[in-house]
Amino acid sequence: MAPYFIHNLIPRRQACQEGRPLLVALRGITLLQYSMFFSGWIAWTVDAIDFFSVSLSITNLQHTFNLTDPADITSSITLTLLFRPIGAVIFGILSDRFGRKWPLVGNLLLVASLSLATSFTRTFHQFLAVRSLFGVAMGGIWGLAAATALENLPSEVHGLASGVLQQGYAIGYLVSAIVNLRLVPESSAGWRTMFWTSSSIAFFAAAFRSALPESRIFVFAKQAELTQGTSAGNKSKVFLHETWVMLKTHWILAIYSVLLMTGFNFLSHGSQDLYPTYLKVSKGFSDYHATVATIISNCGAVAGGTIAGLVSQYIGRRLTIILFIMLIGVFIPLWILPFTFSALSAGAFWIQFGVQGAWGVVPIQLSEISPPAFRATFPGVAYQLGNMISSASAQIEATGAHHLRKMVAQNGVLISVPDYATVQGILIGAVAAFVVFITIVGPE
Structure with a gap:
């Protein structure tokens, strides 16, 4: 007999069992629905490309x-993550009030412009200022992208679609790593090339979304308002009142x-933001091998997120999250203890398989538990507030590793290096336990 909490985690009624089979539902999706999903996916990918361009360029930026x-x-x-809730509130309200289309287009154009501006900064203070503004722009992307991608799809494919959508984050990291591996060394502009790439993809994403119509679900909601006789003059007042009532x-x-979302963001940022630095400083890897290991880890992330999203359609969102988080705990030793490239790369693959597998369930989990009228604002703000609280994760690891040092042999000489491995292992282990607990006590 399974423990009670396991029964409580498994939904009593499954969408896939009640509705059409998954393959039938996938064949029934129209070209427009696929296009809407892709527009949300690429918007989220753009967010990740720019964010990880900084993580991969720390040494060059220094x-x-x-x-x-x-x-x-x-x-x-840290500043980028701190300012993201502001963007989530602004663009989330604009999207729930005026539609999914033009707020996302404007958001992407702002992302593209600030990404381009990052590449032209000449002083560290200019860089900090632009990255802070970029945090506001990035803050709006996730909620708008999730609403655009998911709300027009049939419920039978929501789990799989959620996993694929969330892995836009891993694909963005993968694109950044490939650009850093191949394009940056060949360019006289160096790290600035990464932000030119990010900006161009963001402009393409904005153009693609502008060519598509408004979300069908949002149009139906506006038609219902007109049927109820809601006037243009009091819409904003009514919306703000409804927001307050919802809260x-x-x-x-x-x-x-x-x-x-705080736990999830600690998991992702704690395992990814300083990972290339950890490999180079604590393990003595070259820039090339550190980047290749990063690419391998993101292959694990893409696989984990897609599989977890599909699995969640059958066993439920929360149980899927718990199983993939437990997988993280199993592979922490392989992630931090070895010194060979093959072993550490394998550890990174399985850690990100678990981290992004659990993350793959998040877009649809937040969307399904959100109040229906606030499916851009509520998930986006919750996600970005979690980002804000976890914003110091990279600095926690950097400061902790600086004070917790160890001796390693590099080129036959013992030297003292920051112990990123121990700090990251402790942080990820503690956060994984917290996420399991908060998932168990939460709603399905």
């Missing part, structure tokens, strides 16, 4: 701005969602 401590550069990552009614759900 040289450009004459900085000696990696924690100085990670402060820009008063669902405040426990809001707190739960923020706590869940």
Whole structure:
């Protein structure tokens, strides 16, 4: 007999069992629905490309701005994450109020412009200022992208679609790593090339979304408003009142969602943001091998997210999250203890398989538990508030590793290096336990 909490985690009624088989539902999706999904997916991918362009360029940025401590550069990552909730609120409200299309187009154009501006910064203070503004622009992407991609699809494919959507994040990291591996060394502009690439993809994403119509679900909601006789003059007042009522009614759900997203963002940023630095500083890898290991880890992320999204359609969202988080705990030793490229790459693959596998369930989980009228604002704000709370993860690791050092042999000589391995292992282990707990006590 399975424990009670396992029964509680498995939904009593499954969408795939009640509705059409998955393959039948997939064949029934129209070209427009696929296009809407792709527009949301590529928007989320653009977000990740730019964000990880900084993580992969920490050493080069230190040289450009004459900085000696990696924690100085990670402060820009912290600022980006701190300002993202502002963008989530602004663009989420605009999307729920005026539609999915033009707020996302405007958001992507702002991302493209600020990404381009990042490449032209000449001082560290300019860099920090642009990255802070970029945080506002990035903050709006996730909620709008998830609403655009998922709300027009049939419910039978929501789990799989959620996993594929969330792996836009891993694909973005993968694109950044490939650009850093192949294009940056060949370009006289160096790390700035990464932001030119990010900006061009963001402009393409904005153009693609502008060529598509408004979300069908949003159009139906607006038609219902007209039927009810809601006038243009009082729409904003009514919307703000309904937002306040939603927060008063669902405040426990809001707190739960923020706590869940805090744990998830600590997991992803704690395992990814300083991973290339960890391999180079603590394990003595070259830039090339550190980047290749990053690419391997993101292959694990893509596989995990897609599989987990599909699995969640059958066993439920929460149980899927718990199983993939437990997988992380199993592979932490392989992720931090070895010194060979093959072993560490294998550990990175399976850690990200678990991290992004659990993450693959998040878009549809947040969308399904959100109040229906706020499916751009509620998930986006919860996600970005979690980002804000976890924004210091890179600095926590950098500072902790700086003070917790160990001796390693490099080129036959013992030297003292920051112990990123121990710090990351402790952080990820503790956060994984927290996410399992908060998932168990939460709603399906």
